[in-house]
Structure formats: C-alpha cells, structure tokens
Amino acid sequence: MKQINTLLxxxxxxxxxxxxxxxxxxxxxxxxxAFNEVYAAAQQLSPTLDADSRASIRQDLEHALNDIFTAFEAQSTDVYEARFLFELKNACVRLMGEELAWYAGQPRSRFVNLTNKRTRQDTVRLQRDRHFFGRLPEAAAAELRNLAESALGPCRANAAVGRLRREDLSVNSGRTVHALRNVLNREFKSLGVLDAVSAYTGRKTRVTGLALELSVPQATWWKNAIAGLERPPRTLYAHVDETIACPKSIVYLSDVTEQNGPTSCYPGAYEAMQLNPLQEIIGRIVGTVGSQADSPLKEYYAKQYHQSVNSENFRRHFMRLPKCLRFNSHIGWDVLPGSELENELAASEIKMTGPAGTFIAFDGARLLHRGGLMQEGERVALQVIFSDSTFTERAVNKLKRML
Known part of the structure; x- marks a missing residue:
C-alpha cells in the first residue's frame, strides 16, 4: 500500500x-x-519503570503538550478557536493518560494457551494483519439468535416508526445481553479466540462488553453530510476506534451479503498513514470537541450524529491545525471522491460476508474498518468488546481468601 500519509x-x-x-x-x-520523542519512548519503556518514573514522564509530556497548545492559543483569532484548543488539549491529556496506563500494564502471558494450531495462526494474523476471521458452530449461532429474538422486537418496532438512531436499534444491557455474553465467552474460549486476543494484548481477556444491533436500510446515520460533492466517497464511515485497550469482534446473527451491511476492513491502511504520536492522539479524540452538552461549541458546530466534518465551523478549526497534526479517526467521511486516497483505500477493502455465526476479531484502534451500511433487508449483529478481566479475578480471589 502506498504511503497514505502523503495522500492524507x-x-x-x-x-x-x-x-x-x-x-x-x-x-x-x-x-x-519534545512531545513525540518522549511519548514514543514511553510506549516502550512504561512496563519496565516504577510508578515515580512513569509519573515524571507523564508530567514532562503534559508540559510539552502545554507548550504546543500555548503556541496555538497565541495565534487564535476568536473565542471559538480558543475554546476548540481548550477542549482539544484537555481531551489529549485525558487520552494520553489512559494510553500511558495501558502501556504500563505488565503482560500476563502465563494465561495464554497457544498449543492449538488454529489459535497460533489466529494470533499471528492478529499481530500481522490486526484481524482474523472465523465462524461459530451452527448450533451456537442458532442459540445466540434465539436468545436475541426477544430483544429485537422493540428495535424493529422503533425502525417501523422511523426511530433510526443507533441507540434506538441496539440493546447493550439487561438479561438478554448478559446471556449472549455468557454464550459468546463459552464459544470463543472453545475456539481459542480468547487465547489469541490475550496473546495479542498480553493480558487475560474475555468478552466484557456487548451490544445487539439491528441495521436497516432506512437508517441514514452513516451517509455523507458534506454539501457540494457530486457523490459521497466510497469510504463512508471508515474509521479507527478511540481506545487502544479493547480489541473488538463483530459476530453476525443473520446471513450477510454485500447488500445488507457487511463489515469491511482495510488491512495496512493504518500503518501506511505513518502517524506521529501527537497526530494519532489528536485524531482519536478531535471528533469529541464540541460534543458535550455544556460546550459552547455544541450549538456553534451543530454536528449530526458523530460526523464532525459535516460542520463547516468544525472543519475550519480542524484545518487550523498544522498539517503534521491533521488526522481524523473517522477519516472515511473526509475522503475526496475520485481522489488517489479514495482509490487506494477502496482497492484494499475486504468485506466480511457469510452466514450467521461469521465473525471477525480485530484491533479496532489499529485497523481501519466500517460496517452497517445497509441497502436492503436487515442485518443482526453483535458488537463485542474484549477487555482485561484480571482486575475482577483479583477482587474475587481476594474475597475468597478473606472468607
């Protein structure tokens, strides 16, 4: 893949x-x-440092970040630009802290079992390609679908009356979700998926978050909202996730073709962007600026869904950043139709189609991906989050020892 950083x-x-x-x-x-070099070193050194050293490095990074934003603030021309910089800097500090805490975690490789050949292959694919595909047994897929049916009724009712926000068409808590999560953990353990993801993260992981999601063609949240273009880009909604700590999976509970919203990924695109550390941090959270209810920028931007770039005022602020810091995690909406960047990304796209039970496990923070762009029918899928389960286990073991 060509060096996408120049195409960006x-x-x-x-x-x-x-x-x-x-x-x-x-x-x-x-x-x-001063920021990028220290941050790059901190990513590598954090697991070997004591708490005081890590705190000192974080303090140095916050000082370096403050110097950069102070320079920007001196060049701002109105209160809106100043507010954009204020919210962006605070978001950078917050995300930087979360990432440094993640890098500081000690790998717990003793929890990983790679004796199974398929699990070893999946682990290699995850390390090399940031993803791998698989399929649940038919009986497990049927069990999950049967559990999901009761929760899908309200989602379908919402779609029938035009309530089409993603929160109207998904369920992420309650007994049904708890039951789905238990089945999925059982099946992913049996297939070696949990071991593969644990080997990738260096921590014992399991399915901790799950949402049942219905996708229908009436929903338009993913469509392009930038006015003046002859056609939308072929990369609509292609994005990377904010957090580096939680790999993901998408599991189909219905048959999925190219017409009813297949999940797509763009292997190698993230690496080809060659983002510097601050550019990457900014890109992951710049879309949150002006999104909070109490932000003075909320009405000024008037965003639709989380398409920040449909706001001209947001785009103006975004373009005030130096080109070496411009990155938007939801880049798919930014791509110019007919551009070399669009052609390069479209050529690398892999679409996951298949029967119920088909799944992808992937690093959502480092694999450009998208899904749910419906043309006909419906798609039922599980949006799955893996995370470190050792904290819970330590708490349970401590309680057992006390008892």
Whole structure:
C-alpha cells in the first residue's frame, strides 16, 4: 500500500470542503519533537519503570503538550478557536493518560494457551494483519439468535416508526445481553479466540462488553453530510476506534451479503498513514470537541450524529491545525471522491460476508474498518468488546481468601 500519509495531506488541501483562507497555526519542530520523542519512548519503556518514573514522564509530556497548545492559543483569532484548543488539549491529556496506563500494564502471558494450531495462526494474523476471521458452530449461532429474538422486537418496532438512531436499534444491557455474553465467552474460549486476543494484548481477556444491533436500510446515520460533492466517497464511515485497550469482534446473527451491511476492513491502511504520536492522539479524540452538552461549541458546530466534518465551523478549526497534526479517526467521511486516497483505500477493502455465526476479531484502534451500511433487508449483529478481566479475578480471589 502506498504511503497514505502523503495522500492524507493532499486530500485535505485539495478537498473543496476543507479549503479555507486562514493559515494553519505554527509551532516549532522542537516543541513537537519534545512531545513525540518522549511519548514514543514511553510506549516502550512504561512496563519496565516504577510508578515515580512513569509519573515524571507523564508530567514532562503534559508540559510539552502545554507548550504546543500555548503556541496555538497565541495565534487564535476568536473565542471559538480558543475554546476548540481548550477542549482539544484537555481531551489529549485525558487520552494520553489512559494510553500511558495501558502501556504500563505488565503482560500476563502465563494465561495464554497457544498449543492449538488454529489459535497460533489466529494470533499471528492478529499481530500481522490486526484481524482474523472465523465462524461459530451452527448450533451456537442458532442459540445466540434465539436468545436475541426477544430483544429485537422493540428495535424493529422503533425502525417501523422511523426511530433510526443507533441507540434506538441496539440493546447493550439487561438479561438478554448478559446471556449472549455468557454464550459468546463459552464459544470463543472453545475456539481459542480468547487465547489469541490475550496473546495479542498480553493480558487475560474475555468478552466484557456487548451490544445487539439491528441495521436497516432506512437508517441514514452513516451517509455523507458534506454539501457540494457530486457523490459521497466510497469510504463512508471508515474509521479507527478511540481506545487502544479493547480489541473488538463483530459476530453476525443473520446471513450477510454485500447488500445488507457487511463489515469491511482495510488491512495496512493504518500503518501506511505513518502517524506521529501527537497526530494519532489528536485524531482519536478531535471528533469529541464540541460534543458535550455544556460546550459552547455544541450549538456553534451543530454536528449530526458523530460526523464532525459535516460542520463547516468544525472543519475550519480542524484545518487550523498544522498539517503534521491533521488526522481524523473517522477519516472515511473526509475522503475526496475520485481522489488517489479514495482509490487506494477502496482497492484494499475486504468485506466480511457469510452466514450467521461469521465473525471477525480485530484491533479496532489499529485497523481501519466500517460496517452497517445497509441497502436492503436487515442485518443482526453483535458488537463485542474484549477487555482485561484480571482486575475482577483479583477482587474475587481476594474475597475468597478473606472468607
């Protein structure tokens, strides 16, 4: 795959919806390096450092980040730009802290069992390609679908009356979700999926979060909202996730073809972007700026769903960032139709089609992906989150010892 980082720069500069007059904010390469070099080292060194050393490094990074944003703030021209920078810096500090805590966690490889050949192969695929595909036994897929049926009724009723927000068409708590999670953990353990994901993260992982989701063609949340384009890009909704700590899975509970919203991924695209550490952090959270109910930017941006780029005011602020820091995790909506970037991404797309029980396990933070773009019929799927279960186990073991 070509170096997408250069295509990203040219995409924003040639895209008419991102072409504005004011120059981007300037910052010295030394200030950027002061953050990026230390952060890159912290990713590698954190597991070997004591708590005081990690705290000192985090303090140095916050000082470096403050210097960068102070330079930007001195060049802001109105209160809206100043607020954009204020919210963006706070979000960067928050995400940076979460990532440093993740890197500091000690790998717990003794929990991993890689004696099974298929599990070893899946682990290699996850390390190399950031994903692997699989299929549940037919009986397990049928069991999951039967459990889900009662919860799908209200979702279908919402769709019938035009309530089409994702929260109207999904269920992420309650007895049904608890039962689905138990079955999925049982089947993923049997198939070696939990061991493969645990080997990838270095921590004992299991399914901890799950949402049952109905997708219907009436829903339009994923469609492009940037005005003035002859057609939407072929990469609509392609994105990477915010958190690096929780790999994901998508499990079909209905047969899925190219017409009813297959999950797609773009192997190698994330690596080809060659993002620097601060660019990556900004990209993961820039879309949250102006989203909080109490933010003065909420009405100013007037975003639709989480498509930040449908707001011209947001795009103006985004383009004030230096080009070396421009990245939006939901890049699929930003791509200029007919551009080399669109062609490069479209050529690498892999679509997951198949019967009920088909699944993908993947690193959502490092694999560009999308799904649920419906044309006909319906799609029923489980959105699955893996996470570290050792904290819960330690608490349970402590309680057992006390008893």
């Amino acid at each position: 720069e040219s995409n924003y500069q040639s895209h008419p919806a991102f072409n504005f007059g004011p120059n981007s904010w300037a910052v010295s390469t030394e200030r950027l390096a």
